[in-house]
Amino acid sequence: MTISSRSVLPVAALMILALTCADAKALSVVDAGMKVGVAQTRMTFADYGRFDGCPGLAAGLFLTVELADRLAVQPQALYVRRGGAYRDQANDPWGLLYGVDMAEFRLDYLEIPVLLRYDLLTDRAWMPVLLVGPAWGRLLSARYVENDGSDAGWLRHHDWALQVGAGLEKRTSGATWSLELLYRHALTGIAKGPPPPTTEVDGLSLMAGFGF
Template sequence: MKVQRIISLTLLAASLILSTKSQAQFSMNAGMTLGIDWASVSTGNEGDEALNIPGLYLSGQLDFDFTRQFGLQTRLAFVQKGYGFDFTKYNIDLKQKHRLNYLEIPVFLKYDFLPDPEAELEILAGPTFGFLLSEQYTVETSLGTPEPPPASETEKKDTGFALGLSIGKSTPSGKFSLDVMLQTSFSKSVTVGEGEKGSNQYFMVGLSYYYPLVVGKNQQSK
C-alpha cells in the first residue's frame, strides 16, 4: 500500500504541473547515465560504523518536459549497493563486504532553475523502487581462509527516495549533463550482523547524455 500511495502522489503532482501551463508544448528525450556510487547501510545504531564501498551505476531514462521548467523523468537503472566492515581496528582479524546488485526504477519530478534554454540546473526528487538481482558476501582474514557466507536474509524489494542535482548543456548532437544523487531506503531490508537490520543508502556521481525524441516549443531554441 505504501508503494501504491507513493506512485499515486507522484502522478498527482505531475498532473498538477501539467495543468499549470496547459499551452506549453510537450518535449521528450531519451538518455543514459554512467556513474560511480558509494554505498553503505544505516542501522540507526551509532556503534555500527559500516564502510562505504564503490559500485557501478548504469541507467537508461526517458525525460519529459511539460513546461520550460517542470518535467518528469523515469529511469531503469542497474545499481550496485552494499556495505563493508573492518574489524581489524578492534584487533579482530576480520573484514566483511556485502555486495547487493539491484534493478532500480526511480520516478523523478524535476525543476530547472535557469531561464537559458541551452543550459540547465535541475533538481530532481522522487521515489525509487528497487528489486534485488544478486548478492555476494565475502569474509577475509589474514590467513586467507574465507569463512562460509551466512544464509541470505536480504529482502527482495527496496523502496526509497532520491534527491539529485543535474548541470546540463545542450549541443547540436544532444544534451550532456553532470549528475549527483543521494538515495536512501525507507525500509530496513538488509541484515547486518546478528539479526540487526539496516537501510541501503548511496551517493552517486555520473555523466548523462540525452537525445531529443520529441522537440517541443520549450526546446526549439536549443
C-alpha cells in the same frame, strides 16, 4: 537522520498533482538516452555502526517528459552495484557485530527512480536542475561473506528509497549532456524479519548522461 516511508508521500502527491494539472496533449518527450557513473554506498547496522562503502557501477536508460514550463518527470531504469566491507576494530573481544570479525557484501540492483525535475536559469549554457523522487530497487544478485562463510538469505528482494539531488544540463543541436549528483536515502531496510534488524543502504551517485 531518520526518514520513514511516509516521507515519500508528499513527493508522490506532488508528482501526481503535476501530472493531473498538466495538459495531456501538451506532454512531450524532451529527450531519451543513457547515463553512466558511480554509486558510493553507506550501509548502516543499527547500534553497530557502518560498513566502509566502496564505489560501484551505475548505468542505464532514462526518459524525460515535459509536464509544463521548467517542469518535467524523468523515469529511469538503472543497473546499480552497491558494496562495502566491515573490519572489527572494537576493544570488545566479540566485536561490534557479535561474533563477526570480517564481513563483505556486494549487491546488484535493478533500480527504477521516477524523478520530478525543475529547471533553473534556463538561459545559461549549462542549466542547473533540481531532482527529487522515489526509487524502487529489485535485487538481482547478492554476495555476502561473513568470517569464513557466506549467506545472503537474510536480504530482501526489493527496497524503496527517496532520491534528492541537483545537476547541470547542456543542450546542443540534436543532443543533451548532463551531470548529476544524487543522494539516496533508504526508506526500507534490506534485511528480512520478523522483526528485521535496521540495516539500511544509503549513498551518493554521480552520473553523466547523454540524451538525443
